[in-house]
Amino acid sequence: MTRTSPAARPPTRRNAELLLLLFAVLIVVAAEAAVEAARDGRLSSHLITYAAVPVGIGVITHVVIRRVAPYADPLLLPIAVLLNGLGLVMIHRLDLGLKDQAVQNGTTFAGAAAPTQVVWTAIGVALFVAVIVAIRDHRVLQRYAYSLALLGLVLLLLPTVLPARFSEVNGARIWIRVAGFSFQPGEFAKILLTVFGAAYLVSKREVLALAGRRLGVRFGSHFVGLDLPRGRDFGPLLAAWLLCIGVLVRGHDLGTSLLFFGLFVVLLYIATERVGWVVVGLLLFAVGAYIAYQIFGTVQVRVAVWLHPFASAHAADGYQLRQSLFGLGTGGIFGTGLGAGHPELVPLPATDFIVSSFGEEIGLVGVVGLLTLYGVFVIRGASAALAVRDAFGKLLAMGLAFLVALQLFVVVAGVTRLLPETGLTTPFLSYGGSSLLSNWLLLGLLLRISDAARRPTNVAVGRPAGQVTVPA
């Protein structure tokens, strides 16, 4: 063990985090001010509400992190607060647009979503605090891997075994609806299963990394080709594949299915360093995708709409994607300005298509800014994975970072017609309780691992050593 003097200890970077949080609050307030100025030509008391949310979550999370995870990455939290805050502003802005639209069409307005999102944000932050306070060392999670996996599976499969009236929304059976309260358990399952996947693969990595059949050519001492895994080791991958197919068949949930499988293949690759697993995974994915296309009408429709969004045959089915493209095109490089566009013309503007809403109003420049935030978030997650010393932490951190990145990619590719639309939420931005909660949960785990990664080895878990005083 190296002895580290207090002076040589790495900086905690908590003040940098505080400064960045302040920036995040300022950006959110400026965005809300822009919305109000564009909509009403004046600023209202709402501004205080929308300033209070990022200030509140920023202060609470920051104070908690100072106490229990002082070496945590200083960028992750400000990015999450900023995205959460901007999402809230956009949801509020869409409320205003949808209300006008309802008046115009003589229909009833479904009710404002922004206040609900504020409540979800508060619950999300509470969950975050609970996680980061309760789990002082991420390695404990390894012990509960199988229990967490079981919980994840139950959550995932529960909606598919419940009657449709308790579980179906917009054709996808991925909800649990009880007493007017709806909840998407798959969002939590994805994190629980990441934890399990990381723990399982860490314990089995030596076996899984064993080479089976070799495919390739040998040039002298140089081998070009693939080491295929042994047949008997296919079990876990096949199980994951079958799970995803099950989700797809029962839940009609393309996005989650794709996300899970991608996640498992990547975890397998990182754990074993075998490209062979990726090749096998891609083949299985191709088979699964083909089967899904053959069996499910919804998949066929989505692919057809993706190929020909302007064809008259898809006048109704392609409406949403067309409106999304119109919105993005109208936004152009600089956007119409927050509050000055018509993102409410796209169905589901606050959940699946919130990126289109931003694209219309803050333009290419703004959306690339958002993508950059996610990019930095993922990079910080990956660097925590690189820096943390235990294999489980590495797998878990990279798995969680990959989840955020892949989910973002699938969503943005879907609404911009790079890929068929699959129906996932945008992390931290989209309206929706389960999505927001699970992302705060994810952030808690990632911060915990990043704290472990940067913490000097002689400092007790969750407590800065030496003369460093804990700020009140």
Added chain:
Amino acid sequence: MNKPIRKVAAFLAVLFAAIFLNLNWVQVVQGSRYSNDPQNARVLLNEYASARGQIVVQGRAIAESRATNDELKYLRGYPQGPLYAPVTGFYSFVATPSRFLGTTGIETAENTVLSGKDPQFFGANLADLLTGRNPRGGSVELTLDKAVQQVAYRELIRSSTGSPRRGAVVALDPTTGAVLAAVSTPSYNPNVLSSHNATAINKAFRRLSNDPSQPLLNRAFNQLYPPGSTFKVVVSAAALKQGVRPNAALLAPNAYFPETGRTAARCPHGADCVENFGDETCQNGKTATLAFAFAKSCNTLFAALAVERLGGRPIADEAELFGFRPSAPLSIPLPVARSTVGTEADLTAPGFLARTGFGQQDVRMTPLQGAMIAAAVANNGTLMRPYLVRRELAPDLSVLSDTRPTQLRQVLDPTLDHDLQSMMQGVVTAPEGTGHSANITDIQGVSVAGKTGTADTGRTDKNGNPEPPDAWFIGYATKDGAPRIAVAVIIENGGVQGNETTGGEAAAPVAKAVMETYLKGSG
């Protein structure tokens, strides 16, 4: 494990790059295509988001935008509705199910000014942008005269049978070309088509489109009618240029065979032969003076004049001087249908040419063209370019453009024109004249001239009988020798078959009311 983590991170970078490139494609490369797509409702919402300027007649708005609290921020309203509808047009976000944005009339023709998109607004728009004020459109001031427009509309729809008459009135200031009245009946209510209720718009539009009386048709500028005897003004002008004097005796038999030049006392059944209306005798059954035949509107004289004396070319040339067959369609700035004298055969084959000579065969003109003929004669042979927009004003009421009257061409030299003026006065005042009911006697110093027309439509009713002919009157009024107002009136099926005087009896009183109102109003 760090090596695969870096590789996965690199793979994610590729994914991010892919969505970055695709966003550039969608938002920048394809951006303007998407933002202007007719299916993109934002196009329309943006148009409605700014206050559209007013269309003004003598200081009063006949089209204006009022702020609403729905998504389309401004509602277009037309306080006088049907009265000005053929001129204003409507401003609708749904015209037909296949067309998204629909405007007509001045709303279309002056859209850049009304919407504020005109490049002249650049400075004002920039100021609005900086001060955060909604951009506003400019307003358009028309040349119409409220009182004249109202009287023309009221007189035109007035009917003894109950259902309003179909027709049009156009009045011009002969010395400037300013349009003083432009009425088309039946009209429609543009407020219904400009509402914010797509269902109501579609329903109203379907009803109006299927209405056999064609309320959406702007008859004043866009409908072509056989001019009938009103065309004799043009033929007479051509004859005067060829040296025919108004008091010269010309061939005017009761029946005239254009193919052979033979004359007879009456037309045998089925023969290619021209008679006067109601088989009348013109003057003495053999010859008549040009002035007499013009006043009484004898057909045989003009048929024989066209075939024996003038030929088709001079008639067509003269018609073109008056505005027929323009090289480019006239825009005032509403588009005007091109009046025509027919095909080459109509000008060469004697049988066709004879009927061209009295405005039948394939001669077709708009009511505006009728008014232009009268205006040119009234204005000593000088035809002014008709125009409907007096001024274009910026939102701050500064003048963007002020229309200066321009001469279209000198149709006829003043001496010959004076002869034509006398002939047209004869229609109203001479004993044999057919247009007595246009005469104005109760205003000092006023003299009225004109020409009636009773034009066969060539159409038959459902029993196979010919439809009643259209009734025409074109003419003008002078006060103290100065031309003041020229007018054209057409009432569809307003005449009685075979009776020339009926055209004058139906249309001339409308013309009289219009001219009288203007003369009284403008002193």
